[in-house]
Amino acid sequence: MLAAVPPSAVLPVLKVEDRQFLEDYAKRSFRFFWDQWSQQTGLFMDRSRMDGSPAGNEVGSTAATGFGLTALCIGAERGWISKEHARQRVLTTLRFLWRHAFHDHGWFYHFMDAKTGARRLDSEISSIDTALLVAGALTAQGYFSADREIRMLVKDIFERIDFVWMLNGSPFFLAHGVRPGSGFISYRWTAYSEASILYLMAIGSPRHAIPADSWYAWLRPEVHYEQWKFISGGPLFTHQFSHAWVDFRHQKDGDPSFIDYFWNSQIATYAHRDFCISLKTKYADYGPDMWGITVSDSPSGYVSWGGSTTPGQVNGTLVPCAAAGSLMFAPEICLPVLRQMHSVYGEQIYQRYGFTDAFNPNWRDAKLWVDQDVIGIDVGITLLSIENLLSGNVWRWFMRNLYIQSAMERVGFRLATPGIGIRETKSGARRGGV
Numbered sequence: 001m002l003a004a005v006p007p008s009a010v011l012p013v014l015k016v017e018d019r020q021f022l023e024d025y026a027k028r029s030f031r032f033f034w035d036q037w038s039q040q041t042g043l044f045m046d047r048s049r050m051d052g053s054p055a056g057n058e059v060g061s062t063a064a065t066g067f068g069l070t071a072l073c074i075g076a077e078r079g080w081i082s083k084e085h086a087r088q089r090v091l092t093t094l095r096f097l098w099r100h101a102f103h104d105h106g107w108f109y110h111f112m113d114a115k116t117g118a119r120r121l122d123s124e125i126s127s128i129d130t131a132l133l134v135a136g137a138l139t140a141q142g143y144f145s146a147d148r149e150i151r152m153l154v155k156d157i158f159e160r161i162d163f164v165w166m167l168n169g170s171p172f173f174l175a176h177g178v179r180p181g182s183g184f185i186s187y188r189w190t191a192y193s194e195a196s197i198l199y200l201m202a203i204g205s206p207r208h209a210i211p212a213d214s215w216y217a218w219l220r221p222e223v224h225y226e227q228w229k230f231i232s233g234g235p236l237f238t239h240q241f242s243h244a245w246v247d248f249r250h251q252k253d254g255d256p257s258f259i260d261y262f263w264n265s266q267i268a269t270y271a272h273r274d275f276c277i278s279l280k281t282k283y284a285d286y287g288p289d290m291w292g293i294t295v296s297d298s299p300s301g302y303v304s305w306g307g308s309t310t311p312g313q314v315n316g317t318l319v320p321c322a323a324a325g326s327l328m329f330a331p332e333i334c335l336p337v338l339r340q341m342h343s344v345y346g347e348q349i350y351q352r353y354g355f356t357d358a359f360n361p362n363w364r365d366a367k368l369w370v371d372q373d374v375i376g377i378d379v380g381i382t383l384l385s386i387e388n389l390l391s392g393n394v395w396r397w398f399m400r401n402l403y404i405q406s407a408m409e410r411v412g413f414r415l416a417t418p419g420i421g422i423r424e425t426k427s428g429a430r431r432g433g434v
Contacts, residue, residue, distance in 0.1 A: 042093030044068035060114035067380025069136030106161030142397035204407030254412025292322030
């Protein structure tokens with residue numbers, strides 16, 4: 001039984017000053033995608049300096065491009081840019097992806113040279129990064145619904161993706177990707193993760209669909225932390241990325257799991273908050289209004305800190321996008337964190353693109369360490385989460401596409417009251433009955 005219950009999925013009424021803060025944060029986040037865009041390819045940069053100067057390596061990110069296409073829609077809707085400027089940039093990106101970017105059975109590299117589209121950072125052909133890219137394309141299709149060229153380019157890009165090929169012989173589980181020269185990566189999406197959007201796309205594909213039973217085949221590991229009980233597959237971002245586009249509110253999937261995934265992500269956010277508060281004895285700056293850890297930069301490089309309620313490599317670093325990415329789930333506990341970070345540290349951590357990717361108040365010799373970079377996917381989940389909290393627009397635009405509607409119908413999603421139904425295997429990890 002939950003000792004405390006997160007609120008409903010209804011968009012809340014915000015105080016004027018809170019809305020003003022979020023709109024400023026969102027506009028700064030949007031500015032990253034406006035600045036860090038390649039006019040040659042339409043790809044968006046993986047990262048940049050938080051003051052707006054380039055990172056210097058011209059690496060484009062496939063996933064960041066998905067967030068960036070969505071950001072263009074948000075910017076046009078809010079009047080930060082004209083709708084025509086947004087449309088032209090969307091078309092530049094889509095034309096390059098359809099006509100020029102390398103793909104294998106419709107799947108793109110994780111990282112590409114922002115000017116040429118060539119493979120960068122020895123990256124794989126990535127299933128999840130392609131899915132996040134296409135999520136942005138489908139959002140643009142929903143927003144620019146009257147534009148025939150955008151509609152047709154997105155249709156062609158999506159329907160070219162061979163999801164069955166990415167199964168690589170498995171009846172249900174998609175591979176993480178392919179490494180040029182060595183073949184399919186051995187890891188598969190076999191448990192709850194950020195890949196739920198990937199599975200819905202694969203199930204809803206009109207040309208290369210995988211079985212609807214794939215949705216129920218993957219494990220749903222159950223996590224117990226203090227009074228909280230939820231399913232989880234890792235850091236907090238695994239509860240955020242798919243939700244940035246797919247509107248899971250008031251929905252449960254069908255037999256045998258009956259899970260309300262939005263409710264589950266709300267609970268995961270509350271549990272993560274309590275986990276961070278429990279670390280206060282070790283890291284004095286942690287507390288009810290100063291928390292948040294997810295995959296990010298750190299004083300030791302790019303780090304996966306562990307699960308949402310496991311210590312992992314935690315060293316006192318704080319990651320603003322952890323709370324920002326969950327604004328759409330639990331603004332009542334996430335917004336105070338961001339307001340407090342801004343109040344205490346100000347321009348040291350909050351600049352042209354909003355908050356730095358990460359900072360550590362008590363690094364060596366109790367000095368404040370501030371990452372000088374922002375990362376596209378972290379800025380992206382921030383912007384989309386804020387927009388969904390304020391308006392629900394991203395959910396509305398994305399959910400217009402028939403692929404996801406068809407997939408959710410095939411899977412058996414239905415209207416539901418909040419809560420999580422649980423089926424357990426002998427090991428205690430929930431899975432479907434396929």
